[in-house]
Amino acid sequence: MALISSTKNSDVQEENISFLHPKVILLSAGITLTTILSFKLYRQYLRPIRSILDLNPKMLENNHKLRGYVTRVGDGDNFRFYHTPGGIFWGWGWLKKIPTKRSILKNETLMIRLCGIDAPERSHFGKPAQPFSEDALKWLNQYINKRKVTIIPYSIDQYKRIVAKCFVWKWNGRKDVSAEMLRNGIAIVYEGKVGAEFGDNEDWYRNLEKRAKWFKRGIWSLGSNLMTPGEYKKVYYRGE
Known part of the structure; x- marks a missing residue:
């Protein structure tokens, strides 16, 4: 009986010691580290952003890029954006489909306001x-609607829109959408002093505007009859 009892105690001790074995410790640490890193990777790169509440301050401060799809253009300087994190490598376009019903998209898309510009009202x-x-x-609408784009969010305006820079790929390279609108004379550099966001491109934007004005492109063809979007808002919305 004593021998049997001794053998059982030895088996228990070996079992207890086995949990402290270096290989077991390394395996546990590896699993824990992998879980933590996977969660951080998902949170930073693979978690869909479906509302402004999903944005954290670091995304607005660190030029965090969001890749997605334009589902609808609402005005001359804003559009609806469906975030597709991970792109084709995460299954978008073949395993995962982008919704098409407006009732669904309304709650799953972000309203984006193009940075640095104002389009005619x-x-x-x-x-x-x-x-x-x-x-x-x-x-x-023709330039970005139903296309893949990349945005860099800067801030959230009073209408709960994300003010962002937007890039789209064309046959001749990646294009800054705000810059292209200024180049074609269908928008002007944002006039407001509050809430203005340019990234690092304010001087470039102003030079593009000057060039469009010089060549009288788009709105600049109106000459002295031009009322800027800012002036329009003062007259018709603020009664100034």
């Missing part, structure tokens, strides 16, 4: 439309 609430407002909408 369309007719709203009985107010007259500005010249070239429909041209700006048509141009932006």
Whole structure:
């Protein structure tokens, strides 16, 4: 009986010691580290951003890129964006499908306001439309709608839109959408002093505007009859 009892105690001790074996410790540490890194990877790169509440301050401060798909262009300087983290490598376009129903997209897309520019105002609430407002909408719709784009979010404006820089790939390279609108004279450099976001491109944007003005492209063809979007808002929305 004593021998049997001694053997059982020895087996228990060996079992207890086995949990402290270096290989077991290394395996446990590896699993824990892998789990932590996988969670961080998912949070930073693979978690879909579906609302402004999903954005953390670091994304707005560190030029964090979000890749996705334009589902609808709402105006001359804003659009709806469906975030597709990981792109084709995470299954988007073949394993995962982008919704097409507007009722679903409304709650799963981000409203993006192009940084650094203002497009002519369309007719709203009985107010007259500005010249070239429909041209700006048509141009932006043809340029980015139903296309893959990359955005860099900078801030959130008073209408809960994400003010962001937007890039789209064309046959001749990657294009800054705000810059292209300025180049074509269908937008001007943002006039407001509050909430203005340019990234590092304010000087470049202003030079593009000057060039469009010199060649009288788009809205600049109106000459002295031009009312900027900022002036329009003062007259028709603020009564100034």
